[in-house]
Amino acid sequence: MVSAYNDLDRPPLDERSLQRALMTPGGFVSAVRVLPSVESTNTALIGAAQDGAPHASVVVAEEQTAGKGRLGRTWTAPARSGLFVSILVRPELPPAAWTWLPLLAGISARDAVARACRLEIGLKWPNDLVVAAGELADRKLGGILCETVPGEAAVVVGIGVNVSLRQHELPVPQACSLAxxxxxxxxxxxxxxxxxxxxGDWYTRWSEAGGDADAAGLREAYLRAxxxxxxxxxxxxxxxxTVxxxxxxxxxxxxxxxTTADQRETAIGAGDVVHLRPAAGN
Structure with a gap:
């Protein structure tokens, strides 16, 4: 019998099993699709949202050929080597509160990965998953991209996590994988x-708090991570x-x-943040 995949260390996901586990009464997820290959799970789910997909619909891909990153970047990874997932949300909150969605996604992913993999995981602002300690500290494990759906009061939250990538498969030297x-x-x-x-847990807490990150405990959790x-x-x-x-x-x-050298405080809402190494002797 010919196997449906050729890398025994990277078994495929089972859509029906995931649906049974996640689409439960009182649960968060309303629909789950596992696609063999797409350019981008975000693009696929944005299209589905415009066709009426419900709140909490999820699209997962075994492979992305043109995954979307921040600032218009694209990336690829070997099939089944990571989690490539997008979540559709239709917040019943003022758009001003939506600025917390990328950070909410970050803390959600950080909590799940730390718990499931028994690793020290941190967040590089706003929502890059990084190794938090040891020789690989600051190496990037995954990222998140939130996109509004044109013509809809909806957001697609895309999350990518490097799971089993080997050293020679990393997209850049400063990346890492869970393995x-x-x-x-x-x-x-x-x-x-x-x-x-x-x-789902964090989104529900945030929604029930009216989008107030402090009342939901979200800001406190983010500051710790x-x-x-x-x-x-x-x-x-x-x-x-630059600042x-x-x-x-x-x-x-x-x-x-x-806080800059002249003690002025600047709020950075969007942009790339680079961690600088301490000067020699500091």
């Missing part, structure tokens, strides 16, 4: 279930501007606060 970081398990099925349940805070950083902003200083906090809208 390389020493995860106790690299089974994508329980990890995906944990991720979606964690997201964010490894950017207290670090010297360089924020690369739109328009080729350099110490990451001193996260404000009520989820923006990173950077």
């Amino acid at each position: 390389l970081a020493g995860a106790e398990s690299t089974d994508r099925d329980p990890l995906l279930r944990a991720l979606l349940r964690s997201f 964010c490894v950017t805070l207290g670090r010297e950083v360089r924020a690369e902003l739109p328009g080729e501007r 350099t200083g110490r990451a001193s906090g996260v404000d009520r809208a989820g923006a990173l606060l950077v």
